[in-house]
Amino acid sequence: MRRLFSRRNVVAAGLVFFAVLPFVANPYVIFIGNLALMYILLSVGLNMLLGYAGQLAFAHAALFGVGAYTTGLLKLELDLHYGLALVAGVGLATVTGLAVAMPALRLRGLYLALATVAFAQATLWVFTHWNSVTYGGAGFRVPPLDFEPFTPRPDIGVYALTYVIVLASVPLGWNLLRSRVGRAWVAIRESEVAAESLGIDITRYKAIAYVVSAMYAGTAGGLFAGMLGIVTPESFDLFQVIVHFCMVIVGGLGSIWGGVIGAVGLVGLQEVLRAFRHLQEIAFGGLILFTVLVIPGGAVSLLKRYLPGWKEPLRRTEHDE
Amino acid sequence: MKLSQLTATVGAAALAATWISIAAAPARAETGVTDDTIKIGALGVLTGPNAKFGDTIYNGVEAVYRQANAAGGIHGRMIEYVREDDRCQAAEAVGAVKKLIHQHQVFMIHGGACSNASLAAKPEIVAVGVPWVITASTASSLTDPVHPRIFTTMLAGWMESYAQVQYAIDQGMKRIAIVAQHDNWGRSRYDPLIEAFKRQGIEPVADEEIAPDPSDGTPQALRLQAAQADAVILILFPKAAAVVLRDTYKIGYRPFLIGGSTVGDVGVFASNVGIPGAADKLHAVSTIGYTADDPAMAEWKAKVEAAFPNDTFNIYHMFGIASGQFVVEALRRAGRDLTRESVSQAMTDLSVQTDPYAGPITCTPTNHQCHNTAAWFGLVDGVTNRVGVTAVTR
Amino acid sequence: MFAYLIASGISTGALYAMVAIGLVLVYRSTGHINFSHGELFMFGGFIAYTFFVILGMPYFVSLAVAVIGGFLLGVLCDRTVYRPLIKAPALTMVLATVGFSFLIKGVARFFWGAREGGDYVAFPAAVDPAPIPIGGIMVFPQQLLVLGGAFFFVVVFTIFFRRTRWGKMMQATAENATAAFLSGIRVERVYTMTWGTGACIASAAAVLMAPLTLLSPDVGFNLLLRAFAATVLGGLGSMPGAIIGGFLVGIIESLAGGYLHTGLQEVSAFIIIIVVLVFRPSGLFGIHKLRET
Known part of the structure; x- marks a missing residue:
């Protein structure tokens, strides 16, 4: 019976579930499913930077925003094909990620945290004040997408696109982490001095971590713009970073599958939290505290402990969990 | 064994998906309406x-x-x-x-x-x-x-903004300035406000910005004073508006202040500001025609x-x-x-x-912004009073 | 104009400095930044509001209650968040304090959020609200009170650290926790004391500030960011640095808003953080080497 919930089966079930969803569910459920898929990208990317490379950076929501703004604006102003706009969005988010990485490489721990908090706030300020480009605080509408001849419904089109991208990029991340890059990240996380003495080029691998996670964030941002049909600055504020962090922590820091579980779990939870009304903040804060205090390894650590087949390479050592 | 497991999981997933979709029951005669x-x-x-x-x-x-x-x-x-x-x-x-x-x-x-x-x-x-x-x-x-x-x-956002500009002109103001917060709420009023200025063929003498949650409004107050504005239009939530009022009062600058519906209950707002006299020259446009009391x-x-x-x-x-x-x-x-x-x-x-x-x-068939009667409130002898009513047009 | 801008910069700067003191205090002894510090500040303000406005107690009684309440809240933060996670990585601690901040913000909104029909409450001035002339410019007596309060706390803390047993134990723990432990200092008590003290200064700052703005459950975050800027500018971990940094941030904001563009007032703190961390990470008065965490 326990074998039924091994990782292979759960992932297979998840794949089928998300594949069947658009055919059977109502538009509300489809939208929530799409959000969950998009957040998988975001949280897997963030987990590489945060959980594997150990860089405490708050810039993620800003990069997510750059992806969304670029994609949306290119679609709106130049009427670019959505696919091309998305690629451009990912490109600019990646470049921004690299630009953040340059100074950030010199900083560690809390210095890095503070610098990236400031960067995130400054980016938000640019989104709200650069009126001639970003349309300021009011944001802008993205023209409706067109997925003909595949499907007449744009929401299903974006859903399918997100599904395919997740299908491609989660295994990509998985492989990256099992490669030299992933091992270098973990070495850096555990001790920069030790990593350096092993001949690991710290600067280079840290930069790779920023760039790869920015790519994931940018992709998620571009999809987000297409999904919502509107881009507004408040979607990218620091509260959103906290939500993203929460996904990684609740799922499991330093675990690809943890990121996936966290994203799906938290999107579901946010829907449940609607019922809490005025107690939402209390419930959300309580959840974060509960997780870090009681199950610091996140959901995936419980799965690893009680179910077979959830072991991962390069997992965090026990004393971290 | 493996195959049966996979079939079982696939089956379970499909079942779950169908179960969710049941919530979307087919529509009746008219969605959301029953006999009672x-x-x-x-x-x-x-x-x-x-x-x-x-x-x-x-x-x-x-x-x-x-x-x-x-x-x-x-x-x-x-x-x-x-x-x-x-x-x-x-x-x-x-x-x-x-x-x-x-x-x-x-x-x-x-x-x-x-x-x-x-x-x-x-x-x-x-x-x-x-x-x-x-x-x-x-x-x-x-x-x-x-x-x-x-x-x-x-x-609609434009109505308040148009009404504010019109009101300033009707009150005989010549040098009109703006203080606005530039978040999404502020923008939905600020953009039509600029448009309203253009239609009147005048320029704001100063266009200042303040954060929605400021702890100081002295720079704004000083710049407004330097621009010699005789009327200041506020596109502000009460929190920022209170700070602006306080600091314009502090530097001894007393322009005519034209607020929006967020400070529509002028009396309540004045008591929030807490400085006697600071809100005496404030008139605010409001959606509603009466105060809450x-x-x-x-x-x-x-x-x-x-x-x-x-x-x-x-x-x-x-x-x-x-x-x-x-x-x-x-x-x-x-x-x-x-x-x-x-x-x-x-x-x-x-x-x-x-x-x-x-x-x-x-x-009407051509206008679905159905409410256009703005009321003006101000303090008269320390009590909030309706000082005017305008039907806004453009 | 210049005199006014400097004066208002000093007054807001005093506020930032007071918030920054608590932040640095906790950072020095634990090596962690308390992301719920802004909410501790906010909560202290609401405690005072409850006693001063709702229950009609005298101002200084309310201030005292808020300071004590802030201290207890800081202790609660130590017991529920810091102590169980003392060995956890920085990220976990950041998340935990963020979680705690949401929790207390939610509680504050639950009790006080819906009062007075808005999401903010008015806090009447403790002194005469009308401005008075000083050196050719007008200032609010309450601003002087903020300045006086900041000065008072700086003096009290200097004495506390230099002269009292607890202060010396805190200093020792901040320098080297292991050595302090070995020499018989009960380090965990010192930690509790540190969290409590940090929160109680924040509470006092909130009570002094509240009459100048309005009080809402959301005031904490912006103040926290300003305090970050102050600590970074002064050199993370330096107490005099944080105080001077606080004043500088206040003055820079005021001057940038007054002379350049009022839109810059809001963003200058973030620019300060980025510029300082990129070009001079040790800050203006950084005495500590870059710490690894």
């Missing part, structure tokens, strides 16, 4: 700092609905009012509106708080053809150009506070009451054969004099 109920959904912010633009207003709406239900309902049908939180976020609003339409299967939507969230929700509402009466979102693009099923009972509102005050014991009756409830009275009248006119089409038709040509507003809510 009408289900109406509220979309808007229910929690957090902006909840007054959503939840508080909906309490006002619900007070009207309860009154209608107590009187036997509308053509024998009781109104059920369900609320979904958009947390003032575009992404949440899309989820919330889809939930209302496809999960709750509401007949119509009556609500809408933060403009950006409402704008994000609009495409879905348009696609399904759900009638929508907006209670608070002011972005003009929600209702202009006219959509046959979307109406607003709130002054006006005797004309006493009956509603009692009803709202009885229904929602945690609430202190305030101007936001009054927005909801006016809007609720309008919708109840529309439902009545639409008759027993209630459809989305029939209620939209009823609203398209409807004029209702509500209790809290100074003028009637009047929709």
